[in-house]
Amino acid sequence: MSDAAARPGPAAEPVDVHPAWLPPAAFRAVGSRRALVCGAGTLVGTVRDELAQACARYGGTVAWRPGPGPVDGTGDVDLVLALTAATPLPAPVAEVAAQCRRHHGAGALGAEGFALARTGDVTVVLAEEPAGLLHGLFHVVRLGESAFGAARGPERHRPAMRLRMLDHWDNVDVHPVMGQVERGYAGGSIFWRDGSPRGDPARVRDYGRLLAACGVNAVSANNVNVHATEARLLTDRLGDVAAIADVLRPYGIRVHLSVTFAAPVVLGGLPTADPLDAGVRAWWAATTRQVYDRIPDFGGYVVKADSEGQSGPFTYGRSHADGANLLADTLAPFRGVVHWRAFVYDHRQDWRDRSTDRARAAFDHFAPHDGRFAPNVVLQVKHGPMDFQAREPVSPVLAAMPATRLAVEVQVTQEYTGQQRHVCYLAPWWSEVLRFAPWGDHRTVAALAAGDAGEGGGLVGVSNAGDDPFWTGHPLAQANLYAFGRLAWDPRLDPAAVLDEWIGLTFPPGPASGHDLVRRTLHEMMDGSWRTYERYTAPLGVGFMVRPGHHYGPDVDGYEYTPWGTYHFADRDGVGVDRTRASGTGFTGQYPQPWRDVYESLDRCPDELLLFFHHVPYGHVLHDGSTVIQHIYNTHFAGAEEVAALRRRWDRLDGLLDPGLHTRVRERLDEQVRCAEEWRDQVNAYFFRKSGVPDARGRRIP
Amino acid sequence: MSDAAARPGPAAEPVDVHPAWLPPAAFRAVGSRRALVCGAGTLVGTVRDELAQACARYGGTVAWRPGPGPVDGTGDVDLVLALTAATPLPAPVAEVAAQCRRHHGAGALGAEGFALARTGDVTVVLAEEPAGLLHGLFHVVRLGESAFGAARGPERHRPAMRLRMLDHWDNVDVHPVMGQVERGYAGGSIFWRDGSPRGDPARVRDYGRLLAACGVNAVSANNVNVHATEARLLTDRLGDVAAIADVLRPYGIRVHLSVTFAAPVVLGGLPTADPLDAGVRAWWAATTRQVYDRIPDFGGYVVKADSEGQSGPFTYGRSHADGANLLADTLAPFRGVVHWRAFVYDHRQDWRDRSTDRARAAFDHFAPHDGRFAPNVVLQVKHGPMDFQAREPVSPVLAAMPATRLAVEVQVTQEYTGQQRHVCYLAPWWSEVLRFAPWGDHRTVAALAAGDAGEGGGLVGVSNAGDDPFWTGHPLAQANLYAFGRLAWDPRLDPAAVLDEWIGLTFPPGPASGHDLVRRTLHEMMDGSWRTYERYTAPLGVGFMVRPGHHYGPDVDGYEYTPWGTYHFADRDGVGVDRTRASGTGFTGQYPQPWRDVYESLDRCPDELLLFFHHVPYGHVLHDGSTVIQHIYNTHFAGAEEVAALRRRWDRLDGLLDPGLHTRVRERLDEQVRCAEEWRDQVNAYFFRKSGVPDARGRRIP
Incomplete structure (x- = not known):
């Protein structure tokens, strides 16, 4: 049974949707406590409602103090979740706030961070913004009883990356070859069906709730291959996007939109989509303004340009910087970003020509433009130079563009890793990528994606979720969705620990015996499954x-x-x-030291990449x-x-x-x-x- | 410009359809003569109308004497086409008829044959049945001026095979993978579009006219893979089939229908389609009677059973003889036939298993049942043991079933031979097959298909025609359609001569110079194109x-x-x-001598089949x-x-x-x-x- 049953709004079909990592039992610890929520705003309301629902089941209580004044439902509490602005703060909270300020300075928790402490008999979650409070709540849920044990903290939790996005390759119309979801292995789309919205806001909301609980804060709602109907989401079908945004907003998820670079032509009736054309710029500016009129917290655009048949600036003899900056300029007044995909290569290559190397393409196309992209352009780079294989080196683009905001893109949907018919827990693979050190020093891929103070391009995943009752086709593939969010929040997490976290939440101890066997077996089956x-x-x-x-x-x-x-x-x-400089395509030369020499060397090249390079x-x-x-x-x-x-x-x-x-x-x-x-x-x-x-x-x- | 423009009935779309081998100029010789037609009936009317149309263009005249009595439009004539029953016969015709009777006996021309003679200044075509007169007319058209030259004949022309059929793998609904025409490379279907009849009877009639002019006399109007909508052509959508039959009838083309063996279940609501079940037999009998009520000259059923996912008697533990005879029994009272395809094999074979050999399958399935099929069952055998490849040996089934009516099936549509993007004139290939001597003596494959007195299963081709303006996508692929009909009529024809015949008709000499170059170049390009x-x-x-x-x-x-x-x-x-008996799958053992030893021998096996056998x-x-x-x-x-x-x-x-x-x-x-x-x-x-x-x-x- 899903929590969806308890929500308003008609369900499109009466299926029992699996609760994934938020079964009711995951809320037992918080639901049996006396909680106090201090603060106001939509997301604080979400925190309060989550607690109320848990307490209704497990016998706890929730008090809410939206503003200054006496607490509604006074008395002792076990758990306080408070915004720092919610003065006067209850005594234990004020103490934690003071400690935080002392250690980290004012504003140290940021837009989504929180502090956690256990002081006396009270567990305190403190945040500067409502989103932080929501993430704090889910952190306490993850901790379960241990959140109410020994004294701790205050610990500061902030996401390593500000942008933690799932791209949905969902089509509005069913594509004749690719279907409702391109590379989707979990039934239909959560958002769309046969050309229309799917009409199940409760399911969308449940999805947002799951994402919030693992740390995701953005969703792109349609396929990067933008076909005719999908193009219109930007204009006359914008209402469909706004409806999704309205449903996801209470869980702190922003909506982004994949757009076609040809939109001024196909939607605007202009004769060109040339990014330097004044009419084109005006069209994008007006169109973007209309988007923000309707969706004030709209995230921005996702663009696959000049790639596998999609339109792009090359058509007009312009660079990708020209193209990306055009859109970035129109988004900037609204603090929106454009995710510009670096997946550009010649897909009509002659196999007889051994000198052309697809692995080189993204670097060759983009590295020369480093520094030319606007600050609100995020260059979205697939983690490897090819295409989401089970093994590739890290893309050399990531080390080649220090003056560009870079997002690392991973594929949660298992296109090349068993299509959710095979058990393949991918977090160890992503973790290897994120921990990779392009220069052999402390600077990791994760740090590049995080940028200074989390202001980099972040982590993007292609979602593996669909309207399947288990969300992901293969029930165990839920772990990949969960781990994606967790690693985006904190790429230093141990994938095996994230796996156990997911197992613990998704398969909570029940009245039946054998729970240890369940946990141990799942861990054994999944932890090494990518290497298998x-x-x-x-x-x-x-x-x-x-x-x-x-x-x-x-x-x-x-x-x-x-x-x-x-x-x-x-x-x-x-x-x-042979991708060596000595005798091959020279791809090894796209890496900085030490890798340019390690990969070049037949002796030093890691076995697992040997045939990629030699x-x-x-x-x-x-x-x-x-x-x-x-x-x-x-x-x-x-x-x-x-x-x-x-x-x-x-x-x-x-x-x-x-x-x-x-x-x-x-x-x-x-x-x-x-x-x-x-x-x-x-x-x-x-x-x-x-x-x-x-x-x-x-x-x-x- | 097509002759279609001169015909009644609305065209579905205003396209100029290429006239193929019946351009107006092909009728110049007959159209400039004084012709007399003697006899009555639909097909005689077609002969008269064809001549009238030609004469209107080229200045000749047509007189018609439907029954006894004075000739309508008397006077001298250059060409007489007469039924033997049309007494009194004009003097030159009576003389030819007497000669024919003397040489061949009464009834010697048969249902479709004709005699041709040039006596005095009159060219005479004599036939016992209207269809013979129509074939005779087209023969005179092919001869052109030479039909009116020196004295000749009487020559008797009779089709070697009674059944000369084109199968259309046309779907009524557009199939999500296979489209409107399975393995079609010439646009859409002539008959169907998007679930409905295409609504262009003039185009269907033109098609029938082209087929009649090359000797085809039967068409199966839907795909052998029978999907849900197509199944219903047998019952509530029978009217769609009747409409096609009505349009093709004036050209002597019978319509056949592909049916699903599961029809009693999917259409009749019965619990089984077991061929030995009394209810099933009753359902088929009643259904077939209704078909003939609507289409009195209906040809019969085509069945792909137990093949590539289609239903069949194996489902009920019955043999293919049981299945085929069920349908044959219901068709027999109406002189209909069932074309039962021998294309039965395991399409879910394990590639690791080298002992299973798809080439063996048809023989293994069918040869043991020789003699068990009803007289009106035609076992339709692909010419080779595999699937319409550009090179295969002849199917051993053809020599293994002397007590069964066998049809040889060839693929006019170029599935494996360039898909009408490549020039590939296939008549030399079919001719090799038809001339193949399974026992190394005078008995050829053509003779097996012809049977005694033409009563064998005949020749079946998968049509390459569609609603393309050139009929066949590649204009030069028209020659394959033409040659199919000609070889079915007379398999002894030289494919190179048939090619020249097609070239001469399709590219008649015009006012421009260079016609010799056209003919020579086309011959050079096409004659060896299959070997290329x-x-x-x-x-x-x-x-x-x-x-x-x-x-x-x-x-x-x-x-x-x-x-x-x-x-x-x-x-x-x-x-x-390795398909030898000595060390391989033993397939060579399915052939009689001499081939079982020729193919077995590495030394004697023909080079062009070496890797098929060794x-x-x-x-x-x-x-x-x-x-x-x-x-x-x-x-x-x-x-x-x-x-x-x-x-x-x-x-x-x-x-x-x-x-x-x-x-x-x-x-x-x-x-x-x-x-x-x-x-x-x-x-x-x-x-x-x-x-x-x-x-x-x-x-x-x-």
């Missing part, structure tokens, strides 16, 4: 080898002779892409002592066997979980077993047929 | 290597690791499918002295170069042809050049990477 996925799919960082088009399942040569720039160059002697003979010996060909066999046998083990582990939980959820996961695991064996056999057969080298352990290769 | 296509695509009979799904363009491994049963098994040492090392030496790998390189370089030459030749005709036609062909040739180079490079690169053997002539392999 990597083992049975494309080897050693070479990428792709998926079925063209839908990208599910193996097809080793599927993209090998296509215009997409995604090759492995396997022949009878060896495999891999073409090597099958007999090349890896750091672990095995040859490349034997590594391929070993990992593919091991990966498929690990999936079989996952499947067996899941059976242990039969009877300990909601039967619907258990069945859903079991069905997906069956498919994962089948698909992992298919990957194993196709990859092994392909390389055995090519290399002629038998498996050293004599296992069957078909 | 074979050269640059899959080598040595191995087949496929096309992009999965749409089947256009190369993808050597595209089907290699799929469930479709279409593999080449290339590895670093060799390539090909897995050989790249160094294997062919009969022409080259190795397999060098043959692959040579043919792919040669094939692409031949296409480049085609392209150059076409430029010669600029200014000599209708500009719209010239442009259309030029654009398609540009694409053919590009695609042939893509085939050349992908196939060569694939095998070079696998074999490591360089081209002996040092040409560039990317």
Whole structure:
């Protein structure tokens, strides 16, 4: 049962929606306490309502003091959530506020931060802004009983990144090939259905609540590939966007919109969309003003320009800086931002031409323009130079544009990582990316995305949520959505700890025994699942080898002779892409030291990226002592066997979980077993047929 | 301009439809003569109207004597077309009739045959039935002036096969993947559009006229994959079929219908479609009676059962004979036939399993049932054991079922032969198939399909026509449609002569000079185009290597690791499918002598089928002295170069042809050049990477 049932507004269909990481039991600790909320505003109201709902279930009480004056419902309290401006502050809170000011100075909590302390018998959450109070509440929920234990704090919590956004690749119209959600594996869209709003504001609100509870604060509501109907969200269908914004606002989520760069032509009837044309600038300015008239806290625009067939400034002989700044200028008066995607490359490449390298494209296009982008342009860079593979190096663009606000884009939806039919917990992968040090020193990718004082471009994820009753198709894929928000808030978090946090919230201890087994099994199944996925799919960082088009399942040569720039160059002697400066495409030269030399060196290049950077003979010996060909066999046998083990582990939980959820996961695991064996056999057969080298352990290769 | 403009009935859209092989000028010789038509009936009226239209243009006259009595418009005549029953016959006709009777006996012309003679100054066409008179007229049109030259005959012309049918894989509803016409490359359907009849009876009539003029006498009006809407053509949408039958009837074309074997369930609401169930039999009997009530000359049913997801008797544990005979019994009282397709195989095969062989499937399924099919069942057998490849052996089913009526099915639509973007004149290929002698003696495939006295299953082609203004997308693909009809009428015809016949009709001499160049160039371009296509695509009979799904363009491994049963098994040492009895799947054993031993033998197997029957090392030496790998390189370089030459030749005709036609062909040739180079490079690169053997002539392999 979802909390949606308790909300106003008609549901589009009577489905039991899974509560994800906010089941009622997650609120047991706060719901059984006496709480006091001090402050006013929409988000403070949300805090109060959340507590009231929890207390109604678990016997606690909520008092609310919106402004100065006596507390409504006086008496002792266990939990105070207060805005610093809500004077006079109750005594324990005033003490915490004073400590905070002493340690950090005034304004130290920021727009979304909060302080947490346990003093005497009172747990205090203090925030400067209502959004901070909401995040503080969800932090206390996460802590559960431990929030009411020993004295602590005051601890200051602030998001590392100001912008923590989920992009929805949702179409308004059903696309004839891509469907309602491009690369969506969780049913339809939460927002749209068959050309219209889906008509289920309760579901949208529940989604916003889940996002707020893990730290997300922005959503882009439509696909970056903007088709005819979707283009009109900017103008005559703006009301549909405003309706979403109204529903998400109480959870502190801003709405952004993907727009087409050709909008002045296709919507405005202008003869050009040239970013330097005065009429074009006027059209965008007027259009943007109308957007903010309707949605005062509108987040801004998301633009995929000059990419995979989308319009862009190249059409008019202008640069991407020209294009992005045009939109940025119109958004600036309203403090909006433009997310300008750096995913620009030639998707009509000649596979015969080994000198062209798609991996180079984003750097070649954007790095020369560093410093030319307006301050409210966020250049949105995919984490790797290719396209959300299970293994890639970090994009060299991230180290090449110190004078540009950069967002790191990750793909929560599992396009290339099992499409929510495979268990693949991605936080360890994102964590590796975020902890990567482009210069080998303290400066991490996370720090680049965070920028000074969190004013960088932040973290963007392509959402994996849809109108599926489990939100994400595969119930365990909820963990990826949760972890995305948590890492965006704090990229230093340990992914394994985030996993346990998610497990603890989503599968709270119930009356049945076996809860330890549930937690332990889920952890075992999920923590290493990304590496398992990597083992049975494309080897050693070479990428792709998926079925063209839908990208599910193996097809080793599927993209090998296509215009997409995604090759492995396997022949009878060896495999891999030579991207060295010495003899290859020179891509290694896009990195600063030490990586430009590490990746260049056959000896020093990390094994897991070997075939991304080097073409090597099958007999090349890896750091672990095995040859490349034997590594391929070993990992593919091991990966498929690990999936079989996952499947067996899941059976242990039969009877300990909601039967619907258990069945859903079991069905997906069956498919994962089948698909992992298919990957194993196709990859092994392909390389055995090519290399002629038998498996050293004599296992069957078909 | 099409003749359609002169016909009644509203055209759905004002397009100039190309007249194909019936331009007005093709009727110049008959249209400038004095003609007499003797006899009555719908088709005789068609003959009269055709002549009247030609004479109105070219100054001749037509007299008609429907029954006994004085001739309407007496006087001398140059051409008489008469039914033998139209007594009293004019003197020259009576003389020809007497000669015919003397030589062949009464009834010797049959339902569609005719006799042709030139006696004195009169050309005589004599027929026993109206359809024969119509075929005779078109024969005279083909002969042109030479029909009115020296004395000749009487020659008897009778179709080798009674059933000469085109199957339309047209959907009524637009299929989400396959579109309006499955495997259609000529625009939409002539019959259907977006769920409804297309509403252009004039176009349907023109189509029937073209078909009659090349000898086709039956059309199946909907896809063999029968979806929900199409199923209803049998019952509540039967009127749509009747309307097509009404329009085609004046040209002697019967309409057939593809039905789903599950019709009793999906249309009749019965709990089963078991062919031995009494209720099912009663439902089919009643339904068929209603069909004939509406369409008295209805041809019969076409059924794809237990194939690629279609329902069939296997569902009920019954045999295909049980299934086919059920329908045949209901059709028999009305002299209808059921075309039962033999295209039954496991399309969910495990690629790892080398013992299963899709090529074996039709024989294994059907041969044991020889003799069990009712006399009005036509078992419709694809010409090869796989699926309309540019090269396959002849299906062994054709020699294995002497007690069954067999139809040979060819694919006029170029699914695997360039999709009407490539010039590929297929008559030489069909002719090879039809002339194939399964026992090495006089008994050919054509004779098997013809049966005794033409009562075999005949020839069936999947139509390549659509609502494209040129009928077939590629204007030169009209020749395939034409040649299909001509070979069905007379499989002994020389494909090169049929080509010239088509060229002569379609590109008649005009006022401009250069007509010889047009004819010569078209012949040069088209006559060898199938072998050219074979050269640059899959080598040595191995087949496929096309992009999965749409089947256009190369993808050597595209089907290699799929469930479709279409593999080449290339590895670093060799390539090909071992279908021998000695070491392979045993498929060679499905052939009688001499082929079972010829194909079994690595030495005697024809080169062009080598990889269909044998897995050989790249160094294997062919009969022409080259190795397999060098043959692959040579043919792919040669094939692409031949296409480049085609392209150059076409430029010669600029200014000599209708500009719209010239442009259309030029654009398609540009694409053919590009695609042939893509085939050349992908196939060569694939095998070079696998074999490591360089081209002996040092040409560039990317």
